[in-house]
Every structure is written in structure tokens, then in C-alpha cells.
Amino acid sequence: MILDSKAPAGPLAEKWTKHKFTSKLVNPANKRKYTVIVVGTGLAGASAAASLAELGYNVKAFCFQDSPRRAHSIAAQGGINAAKNYQNDGDSVFRLFYDTVKGGDYRAREANVYRLAEVSVNIIDQCVAQGVPFAREYGGLLANRSFGGAQVSRTFYARGQTGQQLLLGAYSALSRQVATGKVKLYPRTEMMDVVMIDGHARGIVTRNLITGAVETHAGHAVLLCTGGYGNVFFLSTNAMGSNVTAAWRAHKRGAYFANPCFTQIHPTCIPVSGDHQSKLTLMSESLRNDGRVWVPKTVEIAEKLRKGQIKANDIKEEDRDYYLERRYPSFGNLVPRDVASRNAKYVCDEGRGVNETGEAVFLDFRDAIKRDSRNVIEQKYGNLFDMYQQITGENPYEVPMMIYPAVHYTMGGLWVDYNLMTTVPGLYALGEANFSDHGANRLGASALMQGLADGYFVIPYTVGDYLATIGPAPVDANHPEFAKVKGEVQDRIKKLLSINGSKTVDYFHKKLGKIMWDECGMARTAEGLTKAKAQIQALKKEFWSDVKVLGFNEELNQSLEKAHRVADFLELGELMVDDALNRNESCGGHFREEYQTPEGEALRDDENYAYAAAWKYMGEGIQEELHQEALVFENVKLTQRSYK
């Protein structure tokens, strides 16, 4: 299959306008004859469901949480980018576009990224109109900050809870449509499969998490807004429930999965404290604006530190290695996430890690407090410092914080064209669930932007084009395909409940996570990946013969929920390894040790790998097939990213 991005021809700045004009429209009176299924109610899902309902479509919205407001978009702290140029500091749509393509290490589709930058300005307007309480200056206008190493201040924020406020805005828009009856909400309902009729997505099969009832839902289009798959690593900053199941089941029904190996490791997370660890907590990237990252210069000092013989504050200035400032004099502590993470790994691999496990570096506010006073630092980061103290029991005003990278975001996802449609007609992927906008590395404050751009401003146009094409005839909910897929889902549930092996679901999840982190994490090698593939296959086999899932289907059964998700993670993990193995280059979050510059920086191979790798599911146990979407760069020049 030739992957046609359907990106319109013509000058970059006119593509979206032109595309909107050439897209077909649905007659207003006909809109009520269509049903659109939206899975997931995070920023992408809630905004899409609300916007489509406002247009007049009937929407069915699903989420596995008890309320749409709890989707994990809520946890984003830092902010949302928009090319408003309110600060008069040289920002523009083109600059945001350029920064995003460059930040993504030139592995994103130009047309999509430009559109993202273009609609970013509308997002802020929309959110403000909804009553999102963004931070403001004393004059009453919106405040901005520089974020994630950007050279301009284009990030809008609401204290350290921007994701929460944006999600609650989208949730309120969604709630309004629930009240009008245009959206029917299905909380605590998990999507289990996609139903295909004549090659088009025509519905889904769900499981009610309270009653266990397996149900079918018919619709003219299915939107997957189900987030990323970072939990394949077991430990990540994702919510406990975040999963790949919806996307993976769609993949198995024919949707290609693109760039699965592109995962983002966030540099500033609270380090692992023991085996009991269930998730990792992110400390906002904004901390790097004032905190200085360091480790001891020598392994000897680090060892003393780890043994508790000395404390961080005992280490003399000349014995500290501010390695980011040393290696990257112009960006210093503000280098992009992938670079900061990898360097933390290097220094810890050298034996200079600073906590008991040897996997932590310091983020020190001593100098900032000396310079600006404790009060100023408290105003900027008070809530983050409190959170850190709550979790670790240490006071970061007095001792340096300890941080370590953790899996945070997945740039890969279902392959989508310019319309956000997957390779399955009628099946769309929005937000983190798709692969499109961040290339091999996402810049800070861009995830919220993408989720809302897709939901508020892209999908209402593009889904209309498809719906107008297929016509408003109702989808036959009694089509035998619904019963067939439902039966398959029920069989799988029965299978999981009947194995009654000896190991818990978490046992397998943790094991998978360890394999993924060790071999497909911050640094990868062909050798390690090959080994990981075999390990995952063996683990998958063991899972299906020895997993222990207690209870019944017809009840709230959290073990069963997890078992479904972990089963899919096991399959995804293998594909991630395949993808990482295929990509013989280093770019963004994907770092293959074989491919690096003499200074240890990522070495891209634009000649051979300037493409999106889209994988086609071929059947149980069969190697997936690689399809390539060549990435053509007409407006940016591919250069080696340098932050020196």
C-alpha cells in the first residue's frame, strides 16, 4: 500500500486553508443523521466530541475512567504553546512550525506541523472564551513564559496545572453537549475492538467495567483519542490506566502503526525508590530554568554519597560537574528533553549517580535561591517543591533535588494522513494516539497544543469530508460483523479468565517494562534489541499460559482490565523493538548507540531514514510489514541539531 499523506499541494501557509475549502461539507440538516464514536475523553477526545456535537452530529463518547474529567491530559503541568507573539519577541506561526520540526529531529510531516502551529492561536482564544483561568499580567492580559528551551516566550500556562485547566475546559464543553443530549457519555467503559464492515470502521465493541457487559456500538466514523502507550515500560509518568488497547486493536484490524520506537524520556522525574514503585512522577521541566543539573566529578565522591558518608551540600564547588552547562554552553540546562535525558544516563553509567540505586542526578536550586531569594523561588515553584517533599521526604530548598529520566510521552502512534484518518477508512486517530506532529521528539508544551488542535480545529473539517462522501444512510447495527467481533471479544475474556496460572498480571507487566527500559529505552543497540525481541516473545507465551486473573467477567474486575491491557502491551513491545531495530540511525528520542557523532550526539541518516515507518499487522506470530511514508522537507533545511 502506498501511504498517501493527502497533504495538499501548494505553498505551506495556504495548504490548510485550501484543504478546508476543498473538503466536502455535510448538509446541516443531515448532520443529525450521523453518529460519530469518540473513544477517550482527554484533550483530543473531549474537544472533538464537544465540537462535533456542536456541529450537530450525534456523538457517543467513551472513557475507562469514572468521569471524562480524569483523562491523563489533566496531569500536564507546564503549559501550551501558541504562536500568538503577544510578547513581541519574534515569534510567528512559521517559527513555531520550524522549532517543532527541528525539535522533532526532522521526522515529522511538514504540512501537519504547520497546520498545528497555525491553529495554535485559535486554541488559546477558544480556551479563554470557555473560562480557562490562564496566568495573567497585572494589566489583565495573558502572561507567557519560555519553556523547554524555546528562544521565545510562547507558552501559556495556568500555574503548574495547565493540562488540568485545559481539560476541564474541554470537559465543560463536553458536559454542555451531554446536557443537550447530543453527546451520550459512556464512562467506565473500555473499547475492546473495532468493527469493520466492507473495509470501513463502522463501530466498536466495548466492555462495561462495572457490569462486564460486552456491547456493540455502531457509528459512521470512529475517532480514537486514547493517548499514548508509555505504560509499555510499566514505570512511566502515565496514569496507571493509560493503555494502548484501543489503538492496538485498531492496528490488528488494519490500521498501520507508525514509528512505535519514538518514545520520549523526560529528564526531570523523581527517581525510582524501590521495587514497590508503581509509577514515576514528573517534575515540571520549568524547574530547569533555575535549577542546575550536576553530579560529582569523580566516581569516588559519588560512591561516598551513595553510601551516605557525605551529603550533597558537603561537596565542594570544584568537585561538582555541571555537565549540561559544560557540554552545551549556549543552552546549558535548557537543552531539549532527549539530550538532557541521555546525558543523565551517561553520567550515571559512568558510576556518578547520586542516590542509593545510582540512578539519579542533582537538580540544585542553591544558586538560584542565593541569587533571587527563597521567596522568589517559592513563588515560581512552590507547589512543585511541596510535591517533591511529599514524595521523597526531603526539602528541596535545603538539599538539591534528585531527578532521573522517565518515560513520559510516545511520539509514535497510529499512522494518519493529513485528515487524521488511519489506513482504515472511517477510523481516525487524534492527539497522542497518532504519530503525526512531533517527529522523533516532542518539545515541551506541545502535547496539549496538538491534542486540542486535532479535536477543536482539525477533525470537525476532515471528518465532515469523509461523512459527506459516505452519505447519511444509517449503519446497520445488526450486521453480522458486530456479533462476530463481539464473540471474539468474549472469547478472549473467557480465555484470560480460564488460564488460572501462577503469576499475576503485574508480574508480566513489570518484566516487560524492564526489558523495554533496558533494551529499548534511552539508548538502544542492535544486539540488545534482538535479545529483547526473543525475551518478549517468550514472555508473551508465558503470559498466555501462566497468568492468573481472578474473579468473573460480570463484575468490576480490575485484574481482568489490566490483563487485557498488558496482553496488548506485550505485542506492542515487540513491534517497538522491530521498529527500533529497523531504524539504523539515531534521531530525537530514538538513540542507537551504533549511530552517534564523535561527541556522542545523535547521528541522523536523512538519506535512508527520512521516512515514517508504518507497520502493518500481518497476523498472529507473523513479522509485521514495513511501509514507508517518505518525509519531504520543502520549507526547512535538515541540519544536525546543535545545542552547543
Place this chain on the structure above:
Amino acid sequence: MSWVTKTLKSTLGRKLIMALTGLFLILFLTGHVSGNLLLFKNDGGEAFNIYAKFMTTNPAVKVLSYLTYISVIAHVIYSIILSRHNKAARPVGYAESKAATNSAWASRNMGILGTIILIFIVVHMQSFWAQMHWGDLPVKTYAGEEYKDLYSIVNFAFQNIFMVIGYVVAMAFLAFHLSHGFASAFQTLGLNHKKYSPAIKAVGQLYCIVVPVLFAAMPLYIYFTS
């Protein structure tokens, strides 16, 4: 349902009635305690008896007194309605609760405090108010005019140590009731502002001590002086 009944049936509407009647009763208490200070006047009850007659005959005071009866009754009825509603809102309680760590005892026990105060009011009205209205009271003449000698009834009643103890204890309950009720009424009315609330709270704390103490001082004074 008209908007009025709808409002009065809402939890907020019911609370509004509690707050308004409560505040009116606070006003009443203020008047009551001020007038009764005449008991401390060492004139054999003359000023007090003149005051008592004024209070039972003046038309304006009459209106106020009816408002007071209505307030007491409404305050009681709505507290019963609200308590039942609140109880129904949590049909299964907690096995363990550390409510003392998050709220004041009085605020959680307004119903109990109120019930005791209600019993006191009944006893109190029966002892004095009913006597004044319908009782066969001795008469005293000041400046050619006849007055019912309520003072002698009061004086007699507070020779009884149990009566005195009962009154003092009841005033302690009143103090607790007011310690929450005063500021709470303002909060219910929506009067919470960082400029004024500290003052309201301070006045409330002062009020809930001064008024009950003055009231309690009366039986004690009479018991120990006569």
C-alpha cells in the same frame, strides 16, 4: 412550583431561613439581655417591672415579639427538616471518624445544642413569660401606676439552686450554639470577605461569651445577693 417555594425547598433556601431567623434571634437576645440588666439595679425591681410592662404592652414591641416567636418556630422546624435531609444524605456512616481534626465540636452539634436550648426556652417561658401574660402576679404601684411584680417571681425562682444551675448550664450551651451560629449565619448569607470576615468572627466570638455570661450572671447575682 413557584420560584418562591422552589427556593425555600432548596438546601440553600432552607439555610437562608436558618441564617435569617438565627440572626434575628441574636438581635432579640441582644435586646433581651440589655433589658434584663435592670435586674442588677438595686431598686427592689422597680425599673425591671416597668420595663416588663413596657415589653408586654407596647405595640411595636408586640410586633417584634411575634416575629421572635415565628423565628424560633421557623428556626426549629427548618433545623428538623435540614437535619433529616442531612442524615438521609449519608445513610451508611463511617466506622471511624476523626472529625475533631477538621472542624469545631459546636459546629457539628448545632442540633443537639439547639434542642437543649429549646427545652430551656420552654421551661424559661413557662416560668416567666407565661406568668407575666396569664399568671396571677402580685401588683406593685410606682408613681400611681400599677405594675405586675415580675421581679418578685424572678427573685423567688432564683432562690432555687437547681434553677440557677439549670440556667447557667443552659447559657453554656447557648454560648456554644452562638460560637458557631453567629459567624455561620453571615457565611450562609454569602457575607464572606477577607476585609470583613475577621471582624465578623471576632464579634461573634465576643458575643457568644458576653451575652451568655451576662444572662448567667443574673440568676447567680440574685441567688447570692438575696
Place this chain on the structure above:
Amino acid sequence: MKLTLKIWRQKNASDKGGFATYPVDHVSKDMSFLEMLDVLNEELTEKGEDPVHFDHDCREGICGMCSLYINGKPHGPQQTTTCQLHMRSFNDGDTVVIEPWRAKAFPVVKDLVVDRAAFDRIIQAGGYVNVNTGGVPDANEIPIPKTIADLAMDAAQCIGCGACVAACKNASAMLFTSAKVSQLALLPQGQVERKTRAEKMVAQMDAEGFGACTNTGACEAECPKGISITNIARMNREYFSAVVSSENV
């Protein structure tokens, strides 16, 4: 350290339920409370016993999904969410009593899981600004004084966990409802529907069967996000002025 857990177990909504006691060993001070329960659940599963069901998701104190009434207090002894509560708040040998939120409007689903859809319905009654996507003015056309924006943000921080209801002796949802009413009443964007919003949200709150407010302040004291009861006063103000002046007869 070693702990004794007394946990409410209830098979489903219609089951009567009761307490079960579980001893747990090897509890580390660095564990979060939920991780301690994870460990218990792993042990229970291995023994073939049904693990304890509890709600949780983000585990970083923001999604509002975790609940639990721990030793007589919502979210336990600290003023934070249960997921952010760490075992260093407990001592070796402690008995820890864990119950679900108790309110008629929050029926128990299973064990410690309750249904908080009532909160969603309160928001659906009017916790939004009626604007469609697109066609809105430029964000900077609506200047908002910083102090007002900050106050609105204070209220908007509510995570909808329901600790206020759990803490309140009347199981009242006034703090939750007032936080949303306040946020939108403070901001210029919320002015158009200000009166109707207050009336409708209060009516829905009552219809859900939450109790009334006795102004004990327990909600504020237990709220993991420190939402103030000034918001309740503001909602009362909004509501009373709405009912006497709105066009809704």
C-alpha cells in the same frame, strides 16, 4: 514496618459488605499508600483471593480518581490525595482503617470504589460557558485583573475527588459546586449565564441527594487542593441574588 489493615469489602452495590482484616509486612516508608495496597493485592492474588478494588489513576494528585477514607479522614492524615500520601505518615504496628466515601449520592460500586457521576451531572447542569468552537474573540480582548484571574484559578483547581463530600458530616457537595460556580462567576466570560448557572447547578446538587451546608469548614480543612469555603459564601450570594432577580419563574 508492619501494619494491620481493616478494609471495607463489598462485592457489589447490593451486597451488605463488611470489614476484613489483613496484616501487611515489609511496608517501606517510601511507598505511597496506594503502592502499599498494590503489594497487598499482589499477595491476595497469589493466594487466590479477590484483590481489594479501589479507584486510582494518575497517582500524582491531579486526576481526582483516588479516594479512600483512611483512619477517619478522607485521603488520610495529610491534606493531600491518597496517591500522594506516603507510608512515612504511619508508624510500625499501626492499625489502618480504610473505608469508601460514604454518601447517598456516591453509592458503593465494589469494595472501596464509589460512583461519583453525580458530580458530572452537576457540571452538566451549568458548569460551562455556552460557547461553540470557533468564532470567539481574540484571547487578549478580554482583559481580566490578575487578582480576579488568580481567585478564579484558586477555585478552578478543584479535582472533583469528592473529599469534601466525604468529610462533611452532611455529605454536602457545596464546596465542589461552589468552586465551579465561583470560577465562572468571577470571570467576565461567565457573566452572561451567571444567574441561570447558579440556579441550575444548585438545583442539580440538591436533586442528587447531597446534604446541606452547616459551615463546619471540614471540607476546606480536608480538601487536597485547599479550595476555600469563601467559594460557598460566593455561591450562596450568587444563588440568592439569582433567584430574586433572574427571569426564571
